[in-house]
Amino acid sequence: MSEYSDFVRQYLTVAIFAGVGVGLxxxxxxxxxxxxxxxxxxQKYLTYESGVDAVGTAWSQSQIRYYVFALMxxxxxxxxxxxxxxxxxxxVYGWFGLVAMGSVIVLxxxxxxxxxxxxxxxWA
Amino acid sequence: MSAxxxxxxxxxxxxxxxxxxxxxxxxxxxxxxxLIVLMVGALLMLTLSSVLRSRTPRSFYAIAxxxxxSVAAIAxxxxxxxxxxxxxxxxxxxxxxxxxxxxTVGGMVGIDGFGLFVTVVVCMAVILTALLADDYLRREGxxxxxxxxxxxxxSASGGVMMATANDLLVVFLGLETLSIAVYVxxxxxLRRAQSQESGLKYFVLGSFSSAFFLYGVALVYGATGxxxxxxxxxxxxxVVPAENGLLLLGLALMLVGLAFKVSAVPFHxxxxxxxxxxxxxxxxxxxxxxxxxxxxxxxxxxxxxFENYGTTWKPIVYALAILSMVLGAALAIVQSNVKRMMAxxxxxxxxxxxxxxxxxxxDGTAAVLFYLATYTFMVAGSFGVITVVGRRGDGxxxxxxxxxxxxxxxLLAAAFTLLLFAQxxxxxxxxxxxxxxxxxxxxxxxxxxxxxxxxxxxxxxxxLYLRIVVAMFMSGADDGDDGTVPTRAQRLPIxxxxxxxxxxxxxxxxxxxxxxxxxxxPAREGQPALVQVDDxxxxxxxxxxx
Numbered sequence: 163m164s165e166y167s168d169f170v171r172q173y174l175t176v177a178i179f180a181g182v183g184v185g186l187x188x189x190x191x192x193x194x195x196x197x198x199x200x201x202x203x204x205q206k207y208l209t210y211e212s213g214v215d216a217v218g219t220a221w222s223q224s225q226i227r228y229y230v231f232a233l234m235x236x237x238x239x240x241x242x243x244x245x246x247x248x249x250x251x252x253x254v255y256g257w258f259g260l261v262a263m264g265s266v267i268v269l270x271x272x273x274x275x276x277x278x279x280x281x282x283x284x285w286a
Numbered sequence: 287m288s289a290x291x292x293x294x295x296x297x298x299x300x301x302x303x304x305x306x307x308x309x310x311x312x313x314x315x316x317x318x319x320x321l322i323v324l325m326v327g328a329l330l331m332l333t334l335s336s337v338l339r340s341r342t343p344r345s346f347y348a349i350a351x352x353x354x355x356s357v358a359a360i361a362x363x364x365x366x367x368x369x370x371x372x373x374x375x376x377x378x379x380x381x382x383x384x385x386x387x388x389x390t391v392g393g394m395v396g397i398d399g400f401g402l403f404v405t406v407v408v409c410m411a412v413i414l415t416a417l418l419a420d421d422y423l424r425r426e427g428x429x430x431x432x433x434x435x436x437x438x439x440x441s442a443s444g445g446v447m448m449a450t451a452n453d454l455l456v457v458f459l460g461l462e463t464l465s466i467a468v469y470v471x472x473x474x475x476l477r478r479a480q481s482q483e484s485g486l487k488y489f490v491l492g493s494f495s496s497a498f499f500l501y502g503v504a505l506v507y508g509a510t511g512x513x514x515x516x517x518x519x520x521x522x523x524x525v526v527p528a529e530n531g532l533l534l535l536g537l538a539l540m541l542v543g544l545a546f547k548v549s550a551v552p553f554h555x556x557x558x559x560x561x562x563x564x565x566x567x568x569x570x571x572x573x574x575x576x577x578x579x580x581x582x583x584x585x586x587x588x589x590x591x592f593e594n595y596g597t598t599w600k601p602i603v604y605a606l607a608i609l610s611m612v613l614g615a616a617l618a619i620v621q622s623n624v625k626r627m628m629a630x631x632x633x634x635x636x637x638x639x640x641x642x643x644x645x646x647x648x649d650g651t652a653a654v655l656f657y658l659a660t661y662t663f664m665v666a667g668s669f670g671v672i673t674v675v676g677r678r679g680d681g682x683x684x685x686x687x688x689x690x691x692x693x694x695x696x697l698l699a700a701a702f703t704l705l706l707f708a709q710x711x712x713x714x715x716x717x718x719x720x721x722x723x724x725x726x727x728x729x730x731x732x733x734x735x736x737x738x739x740x741x742x743x744x745x746x747x748x749x750l751y752l753r754i755v756v757a758m759f760m761s762g763a764d765d766g767d768d769g770t771v772p773t774r775a776q777r778l779p780i781x782x783x784x785x786x787x788x789x790x791x792x793x794x795x796x797x798x799x800x801x802x803x804x805x806x807x808p809a810r811e812g813q814p815a816l817v818q819v820d821d822x823x824x825x826x827x828x829x830x831x832x
Contacts, residue, residue, distance in 0.1 A: 253294035258310035260290065272333055279336040 230282055234274075241270050311392025317365065318390060320358040320405045321446050327354030328439035335432040348420035348783065351435040352413050355442070359409035362402045369399050370811055387815040393514060394453040399812035401450035403655050404582040407662050408445040411575030412438055414666040414787045418567035418673050421781030425678055426475065426565075434474055438571060441467035445579030449586070452816065454503045454513040454540075457583050461499065461547065464579050465492050468572060472564040478680065484563025491546070491556045499543025505536030515591045516816045522594050537599055540587060547580035548636045549629075551609040558621075561629035562683075566676055569625065570669035573632050574662035581639055581658060589646050590814045596646055603644040604736060610637030611743035618750045625683045627750055628668060631709060634747050635661055641740055642724040645731035648813055653723035655809040660716035660798055664708045667791025670784050671702040677778070691758040694777045699758045701792045706751040708795045711744050716798035716805075723806070 209216045248255060248263050255262075277283060295305055315322075331350055335342075371385035387398035415438060423430045444463025451457040469492060473485025507513050509532040510521040542553065549557040561569050588599050614634025621627045635657075642653040675691065675698075676682050692699035708715035711722075721744060728737045780788075798805050 253292075253305050254308050256294075256307050257290055258308070262310075269329070272329055272336075276332050276336045279339060 227285065234277065234283070237270065237273070241266065311394070312390075313392070314388065314390040317388060317395065317397040317450075319361040319365065320402075320409075321443055321450075323354065323358040323361050324409075324439050324443040324446060327351075327357070328436045328443070331432045331439070332436050345420045345783070347430070347432045347435045348416045350432075351416035351439060354439060355409040355412040355416070358442075358446075359406045362405050365397055366399065366402050369397060369402065387817050389452055389817045393516065393818065394456050395447075395450050396452035396515075396815065396817055397450055398815040398817070399808075400585070400651065400655065400814035401446075401582070403808060403812035404449035404578055404658065405446045407578045407655075407659050408442045408449070408575045410659075411571055411578065411662050411666060412442045414574070414663070414670070414791065415567050415571040417783040417787035418570055418666075418670050419565075420783040422565065422567050422673055422680075422784075425781075426477070426680060428475065428477075434471065434568070437467040437471050437474075441465075441471070441571070442575060445575055445582070448579045449582035451583070451586055452515050454506065454515065454518075454587070457587060458496070458500055458503060460579070461543075461583060462496060464576060465496060465547070468568075468576055471568045471571070472560055474568060475565045475680065478563070478565075480563035481565060482563075484560040487556055488560045488564075495543045495546035495553070497543075498539050498546075502536045502539030502541075502543060505532050505539065507536075509533035509536060515586070516818055519591050519594075519816060522592065534598060537588075537592065537595075538602070541599065541602060544580060544584045544587070545606055548577055548584065548640070549610075549633050550606045550636050550640060551613045551633060554610070554614075554633045557633055558626045558629040561632070562623060562625045566625070566669055566673035566680055569628075570666045570673070573628070573665040573669065577632070577636065578658045578662060581636075581643070581654060585643060585651060585654060586814055589643060589651060590816060593646060600644055600646060603640055604733065607637045607640035607644055607736060608739050610634060610640060611740055612637075612746075615743045615746040615750065618747065619753075622685050623683050624672060624685060624688065624754060627685075627754065628665070628672070631747060631750060632665065634743060635665075635709070637743070638721060638724050638740060641728045641733070641736050644733060644736065645727040647727060647731055648810070649723075649730055650727040651813060652806070652809040653720075653727040655812050656723050656802075656805055657720040659805060659809070660708075660720045660795065663791040663794045664705050664717055667705045667788050667795070668702065668709070670788040670791065671698060671705070674698065674778055674780055674784050674788075685754065685757050688754060688757045689760055691778075695780065698778065698780060698788070701788050702758065703755050704792055705788075705795060706755055708799070710748040710751045714796070714799045716795045716802070718799060719802040719806075 209220065211217070244266065245263060248259055252259070327350075331347060331354075335347070368385060369387050387396065389396050416435060419434055419438075422428075423434065441464050444460045444465070444467065447460030447463060448457055449460075451460060469485055469489040472488050473482050475481035503513060506518065509530050510518045512518060512521070546553040546556070561572070564572065588603070592599055611634050614630050614632075614637055618627050618630035618634065621630060639654055639657050639661075642650045642657060644650070645653070672683065673680075675687060691702075704715065708717035711717045711720075721740070725737045725740055728734075728740065
């Protein structure tokens with residue numbers, strides 16, 4: 163049972179760390195709040211834009227077509243994550259590994275081919 | 287050390303003589319034949335469409351899908367022969383060394399009668415849906431490319447994986463493959479907002495349920511030391527059940543995940559919305575193929591693996607069955623949208639099948655298989671009629687849209703009437719025997735109250751089906767609303783594919799209603815089995831016990 167209490171005691175360190183972090187931040191901000199005067203003026207609440215008057219609204223529209231590339235990136239990134247461990251120990255996995263990873267790569271390449279031919283990867 | 291390994295060893299930092307090769311699992315590729323056919327078919331279709339950008343012949347992808355699914359279904363025949371121990375199949379001798387169910391892929395996939403039966407059911411669902419979807423895509427002006435068909439074939443392959451799984455992770459893999467393709471299929475209709483909405487709802491709720499299932503698998507692994515169904519069953523034989531809280535929790539979570547997939551109450555809330563919004567042919571696939579695969583997973587995990595543990599999971603399934611049957615029937619009555627009515631009726635049918643699952647016996651499993659097979663045809667045919675009546679835009683699904691159908695399309699109305707009667711359990715249709723065998727299995731397992739509730743809910747559900755039938759044969763205002771009397775000129779065009787699919791469903795329903803033994807025999811022979819892999823020094827992880 164002593165390993166269990168050692169294990170839990172290690173989490174005490176984490177709890178103390180978290181408590182100190184939260185306490186420090188809260189304390190400093192709270193101290194500022196208590197000590198500073200509050201004299202609200204309209205100009206103080208304007209959006210800061212390097213000292214000049216703000217131009218336009220803060221909201222901008224992002225291009226929706228980015229999502230296609232993000233999607234493709236995620237898929238091939240996951241594929242890369244699977245290929246790296248296999249690549250470091252290529253000789254240990256021999257033929258079995260080659261065929262298995264080869265089929266994974268071929269499957270994803272087929273998907274890429276389909277996306278390409280359907281014009282998904284075109285920018286405009 | 288193979289030549290390939292020595293070749294690769296030149297690039298590594300480990301000296302050549304210290305390389306220990308990893309042994310792959312022993313794979314009997316013949317057992318994976320239906321799965322391979324479905325997957326390779328889907329991939330070939332995808333590649334072909336990318337390469338052949340030019341116009342393909344009319345209905346090319348639909349016909350290709352029907353061919354691929356038929357080949358997969360036919361590919362189960364030699365496997366069935368091997369599992370059942372037949373000496374000869376038609377004209378060729380069965381050259382298998384060892385007869386009977388067998389394991390492959392290092393004990394993670396088990397080929398037995400049950401899995402093969404469900405494989406054929408799922409392939410039938412694919413064929414029917416492909417026949418319906420062909421003209422649907424053309425009518426709606428959607429892309430007639432391979433997307434819908436490829437997704438459906440991949441979903442079916444996930445279903446086959448679930449049905450032949452010998453390992454909880456393979457069940458999960460099949461569940462995810464099945465589900466993710468169907469999430470996309472539900473949102474395939476790009477012009478209807480309801481389709482997108484249903485796809486999103488299905489995706490979010492389905493992902494949650496898959497996560498619950500996986501968490502359950504993790505807890506069961508923690509409790510038993512293995513995810514392999516054989517190892518878990520061996521562990522069950524040693525351990526007293528009720529003391530292991532981790533295992534109980536794992537079982538409960540797995541049941542939640544699978545109950546969502548079969549739309550059992552109280553995990554049914556997604557079903558009416560998704561069935562209502564998704565394109566009608568896709569709903570045909572969801573109600574038939576996806577449900578069959580999900581029930582296969584349920585039977586494999588609970589009835590097969592945890593059968594000695596029945597006192598823990600059976601009461602829960604008992605409660606789910608009662609709730610599904612009663613609430614499915616009761617809520618269906620108050621609907622005005624036919625697709626939602628069919629969704630609730632699907633929930634009620636799921637309750638019936640859960641009743642057969644709860645019985646947990648060989649008769650119960652045979653009843654499950656019979657019900658799944660007949661229900662596939664009944665519901666696919668029903669949704670075929672719904673697809674035709676939906677008209678362009680797939681929006682005409684109110685009960686009022688079926689008014690007067692008997693006058694404009696008498697054959698269609700007759701077919702729908704027969705299919706609805708079959709779902710109600712009228713004699714001389716397959717639905718009667720499906721319910722009969724399910725109730726018999728429950729009674730033989732001494733779940734008499736369950737059987738009583740089943741019969742009462744069947745009566746309640748019958749009202750629902752009769753309501754649709756009466757609407758079809760009525761014309762004009764009957765309960766208050768002024769429907770226009772349709773003239774001969776408004777006859778609905780029935781496309782060839784849909785006509786073929788609906789006709790096939792009607793024929794099968796009547797055939798198995800008159801000669802049920804033709805289907806009951808394979809259902810009885812299709813028992814699930816857990817078989818150890820032959821060479822235990824490869825692949826199968828020994829359970830580490832408590």
